[in-house]
Amino acid sequence: MSLHVYNTLSRTKEPFTPVHPGRVGMYVCGPTVYGHSHIGHAKSYVSFDLMVRYLRHQGLTVRYVQNITDVGHLTDDADAGEDKIARQARLEKTDPMQVVEEYTRSYFEDMDALNVLRPDISPRASGHIPEQIELTQKLIADGFAYERNGSVYFDVRKFEQYGKLSGRRIEDLLDAVRVDAIVEKQHPGDFALWKRAEPEHLMQWNSPWGKGYPGWHLECSVMSTKYLGQPFDIHGGGLENMFPHHECEIAQSEACCGTQFARYWLHNNMVTVDGQKMGKSLGNAIGLKAAMIGDHPLLSKAYSGAVIRYYIMKSHYRSVTDFSDQQLQAAEAGLNRLQTALCELRKRTKEANADSESVQAIATKKRAAFLEAMNDDFNTPVAISHLFDLTRSVNSALSKGALGGSAAAAVLALYEELAGDILGILSEDTQADSAGGADLADGLMRLVLELRASARERKDWGTADAVRDGLAACGVVVEDRPDGPVWKCTKEQA
Numbered sequence: 001m002s003l004h005v006y007n008t009l010s011r012t013k014e015p016f017t018p019v020h021p022g023r024v025g026m027y028v029c030g031p032t033v034y035g036h037s038h039i040g041h042a043k044s045y046v047s048f049d050l051m052v053r054y055l056r057h058q059g060l061t062v063r064y065v066q067n068i069t070d071v072g073h074l075t076d077d078a079d080a081g082e083d084k085i086a087r088q089a090r091l092e093k094t095d096p097m098q099v100v101e102e103y104t105r106s107y108f109e110d111m112d113a114l115n116v117l118r119p120d121i122s123p124r125a126s127g128h129i130p131e132q133i134e135l136t137q138k139l140i141a142d143g144f145a146y147e148r149n150g151s152v153y154f155d156v157r158k159f160e161q162y163g164k165l166s167g168r169r170i171e172d173l174l175d176a177v178r179v180d181a182i183v184e185k186q187h188p189g190d191f192a193l194w195k196r197a198e199p200e201h202l203m204q205w206n207s208p209w210g211k212g213y214p215g216w217h218l219e220c221s222v223m224s225t226k227y228l229g230q231p232f233d234i235h236g237g238g239l240e241n242m243f244p245h246h247e248c249e250i251a252q253s254e255a256c257c258g259t260q261f262a263r264y265w266l267h268n269n270m271v272t273v274d275g276q277k278m279g280k281s282l283g284n285a286i287g288l289k290a291a292m293i294g295d296h297p298l299l300s301k302a303y304s305g306a307v308i309r310y311y312i313m314k315s316h317y318r319s320v321t322d323f324s325d326q327q328l329q330a331a332e333a334g335l336n337r338l339q340t341a342l343c344e345l346r347k348r349t350k351e352a353n354a355d356s357e358s359v360q361a362i363a364t365k366k367r368a369a370f371l372e373a374m375n376d377d378f379n380t381p382v383a384i385s386h387l388f389d390l391t392r393s394v395n396s397a398l399s400k401g402a403l404g405g406s407a408a409a410a411v412l413a414l415y416e417e418l419a420g421d422i423l424g425i426l427s428e429d430t431q432a433d434s435a436g437g438a439d440l441a442d443g444l445m446r447l448v449l450e451l452r453a454s455a456r457e458r459k460d461w462g463t464a465d466a467v468r469d470g471l472a473a474c475g476v477v478v479e480d481r482p483d484g485p486v487w488k489c490t491k492e493q494a
């Protein structure tokens with residue numbers, strides 16, 4: 001099967017065909033940077049990172065654009081409330097752009113720790129104000145928008161296809177909109193393209209309608225098509241933003257240009273914590289930094305970015321991911337098993353060829369099954385289960401000494417392709433280790449074991465035991481066999 005993706009627009013899995021052969025334009029709604037990232041952000045950006053990696057693995061050239069929202073996102077999605085960045089600046093008694101800088105850096109730090117590849121372009125809304133004004137002017141000129149008291153609204157009744165993504169009907173929108181937000185609007189479902197700024201508003205720009213700032217939806221229409229053209233291939237985001245945010249993006253862009261906006265709409269599902277919806281107000285939001293240092297009442301310990309990433313991919317991006325301490329511990333154990341097998345495989349590549357054809361045949365079969373699962377709308381839980389089936393066969397062959405030399409190297413390369421390049425759960429350090437690091441470890445271990453052997457010959461049991469215990473603390477177990485000692489990593493040496 002070729003790659004099929006679930007398109008929210010059609011509610012079906014469709015074959016993926018890029019607009020321009022060989023190239024993919026992908027836009028994902030980025031964070032509104034007024035606070036540190038939490039595990040909900042991790043789920044979203046790990047999911048789309050996986051897609052980018054897989055598309056590239058398929059030989060496609062991907063341009064990945066993910067914006068930074070630094071203006072216009074209000075505390076109430078229905079065009080009311082305070083700007084989230086400005087509100088944080090007021091609370092921190094600082095400038096909005098300092099808030100933006102602090103949390104943008106924090107966001108990338110966290111994503112780096114999750115091994116999420118950086119987007120090719122990370123445009124900021126505040127850097128694209130002229131383009132947003134231009135799009136608004138065109139929508140007014142074409143009769144899709146109107147100005148009221150310095151604000152400009154999109155007239156949803158003028159765009160016949162409004163609701164095609166979310167399935168909402170304009171007649172039903174009355175219920176969805178707060179009554180106090182509708183005074184200036186011709187229809188309660190109309191949404192703001194440009195908002196009039198009161199004099200005390202912290203972020204405001206000159207416009208043909210007086211001082212103001214752009215509506216949140218507008219930036220994504222402008223920045224996606226500026227860097228990807230229209231139509232472009234994939235628009236991603238969280239399910240919670242399908243309405244109104246994504247619906248409004250489609251209305252603006254398609255009314256403006258008369259062509260389709262994005263071909264495929266991919267939405268990731270949310271996370272829950274111990275089966276409960278996660279939320280700041282519920283007191284169960286888990287920040288990524290807190291999770292990675294183990295400083296959270298719901299977590300018994302720290303979890304690495306690799307464990308969090310791996311745990312997220314154990315469920316499908318369109319399913320709800322439930323986080324709990326217990327499940328993270330289980331994920332950590334699973335990932336350790338995989339890494340132990342890889343550590344052992346690396347060692348065996350230096351040994352004599354022991355070609356277990358059965359393992360190589362299983363590896364080839366499991367690679368095909370893995371890719372087949374990924375082609376089925378990025379089905380990571382199934383792909384990962386194939387990886388673990390293979391690991392069981394590998395471990396069994398390793399324990400019998402039936403895998404070494406070039407055969408071990410071939411199997412190792414397959415792990416680096418599937419678990420490293422595609423899933424991104426092997427860090428670059430770990431992969432680089434396989435070259436120079438393994439030689440060094442081998443040499444050092446030979447030296448340590450010789451010193452231990454000579455201590456034992458001298459009946460210096462204290463030194464011999466101290467060496468064994470010290471190695472155990474580093475995750476190395478030594479087994480004394482009739483033909484000499486054999487060592488084994490019990491955890492990945494990062």
Ligand SMILES: [Zn+2]
Pocket residue numbers: 028029030220237245
């Ligand atoms: Zn967006």
